[in-house]
Amino acid sequence: MDDLDTGLIAELRRDGRASISELAERLKVSRATVRTRLERLKEAGEIAGFIVLTRADISEAPVRGLMMIGIEGRGGDRIMARLTGLPAVTAVHSTNGKWDLIVELATESLADLDEVIRRIRNIEGVMTSETNLLLSTRRATSRRALP
Template sequence: MSQMDDTDRRLIAALRRDGRAALSDLAGTLAISRATIRARLEKLASSGEIAGFTVLTRADVTAAPVRGLMMIGIEGRGADRITGRLQGLTSVQAVHATNGRWDLIVEISTETLQQFDDTLAQIRRMDGVATSETSLLLSTRRPLTRG
């Protein structure tokens, strides 16, 4: 993968704010040509820096307003098995493998605190889950373009 420069980072930040922005709007915002924007997007996609695009709907935000991160410590070699079980839970939005103190970080979204608590209890009962720590997400802010 190639190194990203400041222009690449500013372009990605602009896309995080508005993933549907027209090339001409991005060019105006970043003060570079449309051709440069197109070439940068192609380069970022082909190098894997941009892995894909997604849509976040109002329903995604309002249907599951209780959100949190659960850090999980696993005993033994059960990470793949536990990851598979986690991915089967409807309240689990993503499972991230990590290093350091925690083996997995799980993004959870539910409609109510009771559902959130039930999900935590279900995960804690999984064979191989040794320890966990959970933090509720109170607000989310996306990075702003620098410079």
């Protein structure tokens, strides 16, 4: 990757909906050059895909937390299905180590968070949990897609 490729990726991060013409103008190169570079970056796997962010993705609930869950037996799939059905659950991650699942939570108030935690702890198969409030979040400027 050279400076033009890096610049192209930076422009796409700023505005993923920018047209080839807009990108060419910003980078001061031809549209054909942008199109060729974009295709080459996709084929090489440097650009793994494009995403859409909705309003819900970027508007943060005032109270956010991470809940680590230890489950009993082989009920992981059933518990994950129950968790993803809760409106306050924004993501469920399976993991290794001490905790079996990590759940991202977002609510409007501490009372709402307390209620969600209570509901999750009452799900059959949830044996133990620990919840941490998120105080601030800094997003990484670059993400690598896993192969």
